[in-house]
Amino acid sequence: MIRFKVNGKERSFDGDPEMPLLWYLRDVLGLTGTKFGCGMALCGACTVHRDGEAIRSCTTSMKNLGGAEITTIEGIAPLHPVQKAWLEIRVPQCGYCQSGQIMQAIAFLKTNKNPSDSDIDTVMSGNLCRCGTYQRIRAAIHSVAKHQAAKETA
Amino acid sequence: MKLIENVSRRKFLEGTLAGGVFILGARFIPEPLWAAEGEAALAPLQPSLWMSIASDGNVTIVAHRTEMGNGIKTSLPIVLADELGADWMRVKVEQALADPKYGDQETDTSHSVRDFFDVMRQTGAAGRLMLIRAAAAQWSVPPAECDTSEPHFVQHRSSGRKLGFGELAESAAKQPVPGRDELKLNPRSAWRYIGKDNHQLYDLPDMVNGKARYGIDQTVEGIVYAAVERPAVLGASVKSHDNKDALKVPDVKQTVVIKTFKPPCGHQPLGGVAVIADNTWAAFQGQKKLKVEWDNGSHEGYDSEQFRKTATETARKPGQVIRNIGDVDAAFRNGATILEAEYYTPHLAHASMEPPAAVVDVRGGKAYCWAPTQDPQQLQKTLADLLGIKPEDVICHVTLLGGGFGRKSFQDFVAEAAVLSLKLQKPVKVVWSREDDIRFCYYHPSAAMYFKAAVGPGGKPSAWLQRSVFQGSASTTDADVLYPGQDEIDNGWTDVPFDIPNYRAESGTARANVRIGWLRSVTNVFHAFGVQSFADELAHAARRDPVQYQLALLGPDRKIDFTGTKYQNYGAAPDQFPYDTARLRRVIEIAAEKSGWGKRSSDLGKGRGMGIAAHRCFLTYVATVVEVEVDGKGQVHIPNVWTAVDAGTVVSPDNVRYQFEGAAVFATSLALFGEITASNGAINQSNFNNYPIARMNRAPRHVEVHIVESEAPPAGVGEPGVPPFAPALCNAVFAATGKRLRELPLLKAKLV
Numbered sequence: 001m002i003r004f005k006v007n008g009k010e011r012s013f014d015g016d017p018e019m020p021l022l023w024y025l026r027d028v029l030g031l032t033g034t035k036f037g038c039g040m041a042l043c044g045a046c047t048v049h050r051d052g053e054a055i056r057s058c059t060t061s062m063k064n065l066g067g068a069e070i071t072t073i074e075g076i077a078p079l080h081p082v083q084k085a086w087l088e089i090r091v092p093q094c095g096y097c098q099s100g101q102i103m104q105a106i107a108f109l110k111t112n113k114n115p116s117d118s119d120i121d122t123v124m125s126g127n128l129c130r131c132g133t134y135q136r137i138r139a140a141i142h143s144v145a146k147h148q149a150a151k152e153t154a
Numbered sequence: 155m156k157l158i159e160n161v162s163r164r165k166f167l168e169g170t171l172a173g174g175v176f177i178l179g180a181r182f183i184p185e186p187l188w189a190a191e192g193e194a195a196l197a198p199l200q201p202s203l204w205m206s207i208a209s210d211g212n213v214t215i216v217a218h219r220t221e222m223g224n225g226i227k228t229s230l231p232i233v234l235a236d237e238l239g240a241d242w243m244r245v246k247v248e249q250a251l252a253d254p255k256y257g258d259q260e261t262d263t264s265h266s267v268r269d270f271f272d273v274m275r276q277t278g279a280a281g282r283l284m285l286i287r288a289a290a291a292q293w294s295v296p297p298a299e300c301d302t303s304e305p306h307f308v309q310h311r312s313s314g315r316k317l318g319f320g321e322l323a324e325s326a327a328k329q330p331v332p333g334r335d336e337l338k339l340n341p342r343s344a345w346r347y348i349g350k351d352n353h354q355l356y357d358l359p360d361m362v363n364g365k366a367r368y369g370i371d372q373t374v375e376g377i378v379y380a381a382v383e384r385p386a387v388l389g390a391s392v393k394s395h396d397n398k399d400a401l402k403v404p405d406v407k408q409t410v411v412i413k414t415f416k417p418p419c420g421h422q423p424l425g426g427v428a429v430i431a432d433n434t435w436a437a438f439q440g441q442k443k444l445k446v447e448w449d450n451g452s453h454e455g456y457d458s459e460q461f462r463k464t465a466t467e468t469a470r471k472p473g474q475v476i477r478n479i480g481d482v483d484a485a486f487r488n489g490a491t492i493l494e495a496e497y498y499t500p501h502l503a504h505a506s507m508e509p510p511a512a513v514v515d516v517r518g519g520k521a522y523c524w525a526p527t528q529d530p531q532q533l534q535k536t537l538a539d540l541l542g543i544k545p546e547d548v549i550c551h552v553t554l555l556g557g558g559f560g561r562k563s564f565q566d567f568v569a570e571a572a573v574l575s576l577k578l579q580k581p582v583k584v585v586w587s588r589e590d591d592i593r594f595c596y597y598h599p600s601a602a603m604y605f606k607a608a609v610g611p612g613g614k615p616s617a618w619l620q621r622s623v624f625q626g627s628a629s630t631t632d633a634d635v636l637y638p639g640q641d642e643i644d645n646g647w648t649d650v651p652f653d654i655p656n657y658r659a660e661s662g663t664a665r666a667n668v669r670i671g672w673l674r675s676v677t678n679v680f681h682a683f684g685v686q687s688f689a690d691e692l693a694h695a696a697r698r699d700p701v702q703y704q705l706a707l708l709g710p711d712r713k714i715d716f717t718g719t720k721y722q723n724y725g726a727a728p729d730q731f732p733y734d735t736a737r738l739r740r741v742i743e744i745a746a747e748k749s750g751w752g753k754r755s756s757d758l759g760k761g762r763g764m765g766i767a768a769h770r771c772f773l774t775y776v777a778t779v780v781e782v783e784v785d786g787k788g789q790v791h792i793p794n795v796w797t798a799v800d801a802g803t804v805v806s807p808d809n810v811r812y813q814f815e816g817a818a819v820f821a822t823s824l825a826l827f828g829e830i831t832a833s834n835g836a837i838n839q840s841n842f843n844n845y846p847i848a849r850m851n852r853a854p855r856h857v858e859v860h861i862v863e864s865e866a867p868p869a870g871v872g873e874p875g876v877p878p879f880a881p882a883l884c885n886a887v888f889a890a891t892g893k894r895l896r897e898l899p900l901l902k903a904k905l906v
Binding site: 015018020026027028034037038042043074076083090092094095097098117120122125126127128129131132133134135136137138 | 847
């Protein structure tokens, strides 16, 4: 029996230990905000937080989750400043990859409060978007950083 | 609630159709227009199947076309809301089921706004007039003294009295439905939302909080999950299969053989063996453990490298003449300088971020579907044929699409769920892995093109010959077809706009050995690449500035005469949507000006360059300037893109800008990386590691979109951004390196 938390709630799992977290979230818990894109950690659509850090849930087996605190897009307090920026800059087109983009951006902005374009590129290049929303993702991340900096100096 | 049925309304409709307001009249048969369903059916005022107003004032507008990042679930409803006088914040948009009563629902070919702009305006105006008449009757004043200048209210101008839409809903419903001749559409100056950036995408909030539900997110009570092992070779069938190891996977329940389609493939399942499980992961694992022996059949011999050689050879020989002006052969004999070039582009896969996935529940003689489909009525027909039921017994809920790009115009993945549900008598969810998606696509054709021009002293061609050879998508409905359909050859090939006295466009034969489909902007992708690259070659050969040369090629402003061709003009009436070269010239001039063409391009320095290309497709005129930087390793970076767009009347400018920003990234993917190959009939690529799409660090850094102000009727915006991009990029690479790229993707080119 594997015990862990998802969005603050205690959970346990005794199914196939090889099952990736992604499918547990989607098919067992019904948390479909986390998306399937590639199954090989190539696209980032399945990004969630483990203890605050961004991970790819499609290649994270359930057996490795003991004691972990998992946060999905559904567990992000609405409206998180990143979500707010996503709305203001109208980032999504089809929207499918955006849960992963947002989860990646939230984790990233915790570690880098004032990222340059090239910092953003380095981290966000792990998250694919076929609609091509990258320019607005970059702008939204800058906007969050700017607001946070303004808040801290205020 | 009694539905409003009104004879005058029928006349109105007849008049509308007879008046030719709907360009695609035959495809648009909205009888009975005055019905409603879903939440809309409960509301007092239902001036059409498109909208309703509830007593609390909330307006529901039906979106009958597919949302896949194109913004259409917002763009059409907001047109109706604007004419109605509604406050967009009080509008709920309801996705329509598949139903021919809405007219066309096939969301591709970039024609949603073009075909339904007037329908939405007239419906909104009819509703507004009924509200105004209801208020006027209550106040005993002439309706002409009332208006909706305050959103969601009818007001009496001189007395200042006003009534909310909710208060009026019931009495307005009792008003006779106005005829078309009574409707007064708002003038452009009174538009509140159309053409403005004051409304956001309808589903935007749900898209940032994880609540937006796509096809892959659907579930119903008692669902089972299926993954399908399909034959690598098109048309192959299961000879035998061993499911022992598959059944040992925890949560796997059983396997089911799916029959291979009888050609042509159409929208049918490919066939194979399905693994049924309690969750998606188990189904995927079971699929990997299956051992299947296949009867491969005739497509086993397909090799894309061999196709390339054959198609290139075919393009060197005369083909079917598509359009002819003057006599190119005579001009070629006249001893001018001759330039020739061959271009080639490979198969592509759509690779939408949401792979194909759908839920179907077949029970009681009906099929209930939840599907991310671009063509819900085709889905009804496909499932009706497969299940032996009537199309109207296929109840199709259209979900949000996690990207479509043309792939989800095909229904094979939903059909798999349907045949499995029929067999299992349970609701079934089929989910395709990324590998399934890349290996079993309806591929963009691979194309060989040949160009020959005779160039006179001023550098302008006196003769131009072009041949295109590619597999047509008609092969999905007629397996033996050798020439592409007129629509596909028209896309950027029949309609080359150059002013050249001797001109001939031809098309050659090619057999399809994989399923061929439509990918964002379809054959325009390679036709624009060939034509606009070759034009750039001629410009450089003549030592002329590429922008000036483009304008010279375009010649004097005119509407192109397609007499003597079968040109279909995207199904639009030529008098309403002529090919107007002045509009193409204008976007070229704007793109050049905004990019600082000339000054900027000459100051860029080593390894950098700018290129331009212009193209009209889906009735929209686009010019794109791309700036590249080729680094020491030969990698191409794209710091800047400037695009000018004339799409006629624009509903949502920000959405138009966004479609073109996105198209630049989509086109970057195909230009830099996109290549699907086949060996022994099987596709060699499988996931984003070997079929890469542009990541943030390789995508254009800055895309600037300039929309031409226009009162022309609305044209397409989803696709037209794609075609000019690759040639503009390759022309920029030539400017930067002196290397002419005649083949995509650039990944294969040695630039250093």
